[in-house]
Amino acid sequence: MTEQGQRARRRGQGELEALVLSALREADGPVTAGWVQERLGTDLAYTTVITILTRLLAKGAVTRQRAGRSFAWTSASDQAGLAAHKMRKVLDAESDREAVLASFVTGLGPDDGRLLRELLGRPGNDGEV
DSSP, X not given: OOTTSOOOOOOOHHHHHHHHHHHHHHSSSOBXXXXXXXXXXXXXXXXXXXXXHHHHHHTTSEEEEEETTEEEEEEOXXXXXXXXXXXXXXXXXXXXXXXXXXXXXHTSOHHHHHHHHXXXXXXXXXXXX
16 A cells, blocks of 8 residues: 555556566676566566566567576567567467458558558568468
8 A cells, every 4th residue: 555545556467577578678688587676676576577587488578598596587579579479379279260360450450451461572471471
């Protein structure tokens, strides 16, 4: 509770993951969870930072390597890469991929549709993603 008797705003998991990824991308190389905790300058517990890093590891958004008795963490993906991973995971869970993709594409606005056509038409892409 704050001084005014109101509860402090609780951040969502996605917001914390974004903050941790941002800190990792700013690092010059692999860093410890303690470095991430200090860099965020928030009241996050060390165990919370470890939990977030472990979740990001499971999503393929970060990598880790042994550093003494702990780990050093590195961003393997930016925010766009993490969002794309989530989209692929949802698509992989569906039995009718064609219907899901068709529904997604037909629901795009004109600007996004144009961007998708441009991306698919880039040289060397051959329409493959």
